[in-house]
Amino acid sequence: MKVGVICNINAQRVPPGISARIKAILKDSIEVIEETKKLKDMKQIIDDYFDKVDIWCFVGGDGTVNQGLSYLWYKTGMKDELDIPVLHGKAGSLNAIPDKIPLKGDLDDILIRFKNFLEEKKGIRKIPRDNLKKLNTIKLSIKGYETPKICFNFFLGVPFLISKKVIEMRLGTKSSILQTIYSTIAKFVVSGGREKLIKKIKAEIEIEGAKYPYKFHYVIVGSTFREPALFFRPFTEIDKYKSGFFFFVYSGDAWTAIRNFRTYARGKKRPPHSFNDITSKVLIKAWSGLNYDGEIEDKDFVEFKAEIGPIVNLIKI
Template identity: 25%
Template sequence: MRESGRGRGRRPERLHHPLSLLAGFIPVVMVFFACALGSIPRHFSMSSFLLPLLGIAVITNVEAGKNRYGRYKRYHLPELVGDRGLVVETETMEEIDGAMDRILSRGERVICLNGGDGTVQRALTRLVNRFGEDEDSLPVIFPLRGGTMNLLADHLNIKGSTPELMERALRAVEEGEEIPFVRVPSLRVTRRMGDREEREYGFFFGHGALYRFHRVYYRDTKGGPLAAATLFAKCAFGGATGRTRYRDVFGMTPARLLIDDFEMPGDRFTVILAVIFKVVVITFDAFRDVGEGDFYVLATNVPFFRMVGRLPRLLWARGAEPPYPREEFFNERASRVFIECHEGYSLDGEVFELEEPYTLTVERGPMVKVLTPAPTIRP
């Protein structure tokens, strides 16, 4: 994990201006006199006095899709942010945890995430696991579209280059006390393995074919829509013919599946998806807004080779009735998904590789506050 300072090179975190030093000293004096006068409340915390005045921080995941191979350097985010906040670069997902801990300990109000959906998912999980699911206690986040997958940004119509979005975020924070944001519901994914329980938070859950597709996608491509579409065609051909090294990507996964109070027949599934908002990936528009529940679920126990002739009706359904009964192809809203399985899964494109038996519960998670800065006005 690297912290970026202004200009060339990197320097350790420090106060950037003599006035900042004075501003940091005043609360200490106030606390001293409050203690001397016996007027300090019992629930007082020093951190409540020492929060930064501006409160903006940036995490750059240098391995995210659009940041790889040093491309993140062309955005010059440390120079853009300057003395107004903190920019931290991370090379692994584990380093994002440490970066979030540092940022949260400083009390920033807005956390900009220069990465894709996987970066957002990792940061959000650390955030909620530290502060709980009460949205009022959570800072505002803002995706800078630095990744291969940017579904959250697409859903909120957050458009623009990474530097443009960074400038908009800085203006939004500087222009007043009120931070403009929108609330977005999330998914809570609870994994139980033996006596261990872990919770992850995100927006797009995938098991079976999508999990295997993500594994191959990150291993064999450099990312991007064209690479994803090409790989999908290769996997589809392999699944339909049983040939090529991609033949198992769209294969069957042993599992037991319970959607609300409906146990889906069979013990092998091609794919299980749960998304908090309808998404369109590679132009696919498959989810139906039918039934009651907090999120969309699509699951099927039909082998891929049997679905090949009907793929257009499934992938571009646009709300139409699927050509299979509910027992074979579930495509409705739901509030709870329970899975018993031993293969891994993906959440917002982040791959969780597992090989031992575990159970997984997908439910609605907390509301997440996402910055909604004013668009850039061009002359």
């Protein structure tokens, strides 16, 4: 099996010369390895080597993998399942997706295990089922883009503003990200509610054809994971199984949310003035930016539809 490796050198933990290091580990298994800075370059590499590569490895953060998966899905006809196996090159700041596979260790650890795996399975034509993690996704149809994208998480409001700050500050560890979150809350309390990162956004939301009654919100989150990232698990227990993704909107009072922060963040209680359930489709018009898997749409207005996306196959080793 031949491997295609694309390294996003803009990612937090991708050092200069990363491609030489990866090539030294994977050696003859590599069909192509390239370093990129732009999405269009990633697309061109996939186009050029699509028929020659069996497995793709995207080295970077969750956003890098998001872009790679989205384009592979588009390239293969946007079917219900993306069959091409993908290895997450764990080199971002948050790395929320590898935690769900799971992929333990740093990038070198993962690549060495992957090299050993390829040597052990030499001659096989497909990755064994036991070494694949099938994950559901969300399909995002964002106004202004010709083709839909797929993701595992999206958020607007306060989570978007904090994530934008984290990216701008190039924070590289989960502890530094948590520190930023808690310091933001502390500033809000000390300033008497004047912290600029904690503010409501206007958004018109329709959930499975029904209009959500409130128009101003602090938090809007969609995720295929019960625990999207870090320790946050805002989704409460579901009464019965439904097909779809978790969706949470908080439109209540900021002080109520802060007083009950740990309770709401762990999904132990359903907040007032909120939606907290599984859904299969939402329509959102928001006067805000959007973050999906670390990809930032830094705009004053965004309009999109979120619905059930395809299954993707991520390699676990």
